[in-house]
Amino acid sequence: MQLDGFLLVVLGLVAWVYIHFLEEQRDTARSERDSAYSEVVDLREAARISGEMLADRDENDRTRTKALNHALSEINDLRRAVDGGGKRLLVKATCSTPKPDQTGSGSVVDAGPAELAADARSDYFTLRNQLALSHEMILGLQDHVRRICLR
Template identity: 60%
Template sequence: MTISPVRLVLFVLLVGLLAWVGFDLVADQRDEARRERNSAQVEVKGLREAARISGEMLAARDAIDQMRTQELNDEKDKNLGLQRAVDAGSQRLFVKATCPAAVPTDSGAGRVADAGTAELAADARSDYFTLRDQLALSRQMILGLQDHILQVCQR
């Protein structure tokens, strides 16, 4: 059994064509894999940069929070010290008050002599200290938000 030269040439051409198609298919797959790899590397680089920036922003936010929390705690301690001093009687809370220049001169009931400067009533003191604490909290919150906007958001 001999193979004719025409059949041999056709067989060799067919095998060569199949090899070329197979090689072309593998080359296309290789090129597609390289493109996917390159796009993945670019995406990884972008994600690493985003993670680095996010980490820096979180660190800045935490530093602002720690600073403002410490200032708030200091202000609350100062208010508590003042409250204890007022309760102990070593300090007084004075109210800025003025009397009208013209005092009516009626000869009715007798008047009490000027007892000195006006002082905050004892039942209003707790409200005063609560308001001071809330004012300190509001102030630190506002300053913290301003710092966050300036140092973190506007980067």
């Protein structure tokens, strides 16, 4: 009989250890599940933010590209008008007054407004294109910093 009682105690002890082991495994699995769920939530939030940042970047790029194309189109329209003779590129300039001892036709008073020479026109339009490009690049970078980097 004592052996039956001892065997019963040993079996109870083994069952208690096994149940305790299963509870520890259950708690570990719950902890790992909660950690994985938290990581999934964080990854989804990171993906959402990245998506918004990419959308902002693309919108900024579209806006600046549209503005640049518009500016370049206006410059090309001006170039065609100047080349066709419909417009002139005038230079803001002042001319000195004629000296009293100068006489004859073609004095400074009779001269028309100062205009760019024909060979300088292409340089003028190149500079305008570069200025428009630089302007839009600077605005685009400023928007990028405000909308994406400082987020």
